[in-house]
Amino acid sequence: MFRFILRRLLTFPLLLLAIYGGAVLLVTATPGEGLETGEKELPPEVLQQKRIAYNYDRISPVDGQIQPVSAWERYFWIWPKRLLWDGDLPAHQYEDWTVVEIMRSALPVSLQLGLLALAVAVMLGIGVGVISAAQRGRWLDHASVSLCLVGISLPTFVVGAALLIVVGLWLRAVPVGGWGRPTQALLPAITLALPYAAYIARLTRSAMLDAYAEDYIRTAQAKGLPEWRVLLDHALPNALLPVLSYLGPAAAAIFTGSFVVEKIFTVPGMGTHVVESINNRDQSLILATVMVYSVFLASFNLIVDVVYGVLDPRIRVGAKAT
Amino acid sequence: MASLCVLGAMLATCFLTLGWSATAMRQTKLTAVRQAPCPTHPLGTDELGRSLLARTLYGGAISLSLGLLAAGVAVVIGAGYGAVAGYLGGRWDEIMMRIVDILYALPYMLLVMLLTVSLGAWLEGWQLVGSEWSRFIVLALAIGSVSWLTMARVIRGQVLSLREQPFVEAARALGLPTRRILLRHILPNLIGPIIVFATLTVPQAILQESFLSFLGVGVQPPQATWGSLAADGVRMLNPVRFEWWLVAFPCVALSATLLALNFVGDGLRDAFEVRSTR
Numbered sequence: 097m098f099r100f101i102l103r104r105l106l107t108f109p110l111l112l113l114a115i116y117g118g119a120v121l122l123v124t125a126t127p128g129e130g131l132e133t134g135e136k137e138l139p140p141e142v143l144q145q146k147r148i149a150y151n152y153d154r155i156s157p158v159d160g161q162i163q164p165v166s167a168w169e170r171y172f173w174i175w176p177k178r179l180l181w182d183g184d185l186p187a188h189q190y191e192d193w194t195v196v197e198i199m200r201s202a203l204p205v206s207l208q209l210g211l212l213a214l215a216v217a218v219m220l221g222i223g224v225g226v227i228s229a230a231q232r233g234r235w236l237d238h239a240s241v242s243l244c245l246v247g248i249s250l251p252t253f254v255v256g257a258a259l260l261i262v263v264g265l266w267l268r269a270v271p272v273g274g275w276g277r278p279t280q281a282l283l284p285a286i287t288l289a290l291p292y293a294a295y296i297a298r299l300t301r302s303a304m305l306d307a308y309a310e311d312y313i314r315t316a317q318a319k320g321l322p323e324w325r326v327l328l329d330h331a332l333p334n335a336l337l338p339v340l341s342y343l344g345p346a347a348a349a350i351f352t353g354s355f356v357v358e359k360i361f362t363v364p365g366m367g368t369h370v371v372e373s374i375n376n377r378d379q380s381l382i383l384a385t386v387m388v389y390s391v392f393l394a395s396f397n398l399i400v401d402v403v404y405g406v407l408d409p410r411i412r413v414g415a416k417a418t
Numbered sequence: 419m420a421s422l423c424v425l426g427a428m429l430a431t432c433f434l435t436l437g438w439s440a441t442a443m444r445q446t447k448l449t450a451v452r453q454a455p456c457p458t459h460p461l462g463t464d465e466l467g468r469s470l471l472a473r474t475l476y477g478g479a480i481s482l483s484l485g486l487l488a489a490g491v492a493v494v495i496g497a498g499y500g501a502v503a504g505y506l507g508g509r510w511d512e513i514m515m516r517i518v519d520i521l522y523a524l525p526y527m528l529l530v531m532l533l534t535v536s537l538g539a540w541l542e543g544w545q546l547v548g549s550e551w552s553r554f555i556v557l558a559l560a561i562g563s564v565s566w567l568t569m570a571r572v573i574r575g576q577v578l579s580l581r582e583q584p585f586v587e588a589a590r591a592l593g594l595p596t597r598r599i600l601l602r603h604i605l606p607n608l609i610g611p612i613i614v615f616a617t618l619t620v621p622q623a624i625l626q627e628s629f630l631s632f633l634g635v636g637v638q639p640p641q642a643t644w645g646s647l648a649a650d651g652v653r654m655l656n657p658v659r660f661e662w663w664l665v666a667f668p669c670v671a672l673s674a675t676l677l678a679l680n681f682v683g684d685g686l687r688d689a690f691e692v693r694s695t696r
Contacts, residue, residue: 107516111516119532122532122533122536123532123536125536125537125539245677245680245681245684246677248676249672249676249677249680250669250673250676251625251628251629251632251645251648251672253628253629253632253648253649253652254648254652254665254669254673257652338572338575341572341575342568345567345568349526349527351525352526352527352528353527353629355527355633356629356632356633360652367633370528370531371531371633371634371635374528374531374532374535374635375535375634375635377535382528382532385528386525386528386532389525393525
């Protein structure tokens with residue numbers, strides 16, 4: 097088990113480097129540096145100053161001439177250093193803002209929203225799934241299965257808009273937008289969580305039913321255990337494995353899906369910055385965002401994998417045998 | 419069965435009327451802007467006076483083909499990759515799944531957006547197809563190429579526990595070649611998950627496209643999908659003028675189709691995995 101975790105930890109930096117390489121490749125695939133995409137044409141002197149400010153060019157210390165900076169040096173040395181060490185890497189589209197400042201103001205909001213939604217999705221999903229499996233074939237099961245299908249099938253922005261109109265405008269129960277108060281987080285979190293809660297509920301239900309077909313459940317029932325103990329102690333732990341392996345992708349989907357929800361509920365998170373940076377080819381901000389989300393999600397996946405290894409000995413043995 | 423009918427009807431109406439809707443969806447009529455549903459415009463009109471009926475039908479055809487294309491890409495890559503990784507196990511599994519992790523850890527929405535923008539620039543540079551269609555193809559490829567990861571992981575997980583099962587061991591003990599074990603012994607046990615995930619990937623691809631459209635990185639106007647129509651409708655929502663038809667009809671079509679797809683997936687699942695129907 098220890099070796100399993102250690103191996104994962106060792107590949108972590110490699111993983112991040114590979115992601116960064118891929119992101120750089122994608123960002124540089126489109127021609128141009130994204131500096132020129134302003135409203136009006138920039139005078140060449142201004143453009144030259146910008147190119148120097150963003151490390152596309154530099155003034156040679158030897159002869160004072162302007163010379164280009166190689167892509168390798170820019171993306172793999174100067175920019176990471178400016179972002180992480182100096183903290184003054186600028187973002188193309190916001191003139192006086194550094195990437196760090198943008199992140200500091202917007203990232204916590206997005207992450208809070210995402211974590212909240214993830215928690216809601218997991219609890220709601222597993223709860224509904226277990227109840228559904230326990231009541232299999234009865235009306236409660238049919239009702240929750242149908243509701244889950246509806247939940248998966250409705251786009252987030254439709255659910256969000258509906259909630260916004262009904263709860264926000266008609267009932268006036270919560271504020272319709274903004275961020276900061278718990279009531280403002282309620283609708284976005286629920287909207288964001290619903291499809292994933294429905295998906296987790298489906299997974300839990302079908303995994304529970306699969307587990308119910310196994311022999312050890314019959315053994316437990318034959319021992320005369322009460323039905324709820326068979327359900328929670330014997331079927332649920334095994335049924336949680338597929339849910340657990342879905343948590344990684346769910347987290348990726350929720351944390352990036354929050355961009356859509358943020359737009360509906362005017363939450364001041366990363367969403368607008370991300371869309372703007374990609375549309376404006378704001379290279380520094382794109383790369384920084386991709387890396388921040390990658391580090392976050394990769395660590396999340398790492399934790400999920402470790403927990404999976406703890407829960408399912410078969411995987412652990414498979415990993416040790418290598 | 420009912421959902422199969424809904425799905426069939428939806429496919430038929432969207433694709434059979436394509437000849438009419440492809441031209442009608444572009445006809446603007448500035449004398450009939452933002453009209454509520456009425457006899458001449460059965461589903462109302464949008465802000466340029468275009469018939470929402472034609473746009474919904476056309477958008478449906480685009481959405482469905484985009485979803486199918488993306489799911490096809492995802493299934494082929496995902497199932498093959500996952501089965502091989504899971505069966506080979508050990509070092510190969512480690513390497514192959516590390517690659518999946520690399521792609522996984524990329525926040526996929528960002529990835530699709532980046533891919534769409536940069537691949538789109540390439541494809542437009544080649545000028546093989548018009549810019550509208552290059553965006554469509556790029557979207558399908560981008561969505562498909564991120565959706566296979568879940569498939570691969572699920573299949574790999576299944577194979578990983580399948581290969582510990584006695585019957586695979588027996589097949590190995592008989593000295594069967596790896597390819598034969600994979601195709602004849604493992605794959606039949608995977609058809610259930612593959613079908614379930616394929617039918618789930620189609621609606622998810624359609625949904626993802628609609629998110630991208632909502633954020634403004636999806637299909638380019640005047641091209642339309644259900645997602646982009648609904649997204650446009652939602653964007654137009656305001657407390658002053660309630661243009662419900664712009665949201666309602668694309669959403670109903672979208673949701674009905676996705677529901678039907680999901681129902682069909684469930685039916686197939688029950689048909690293939692008899693164990694779980696108890």
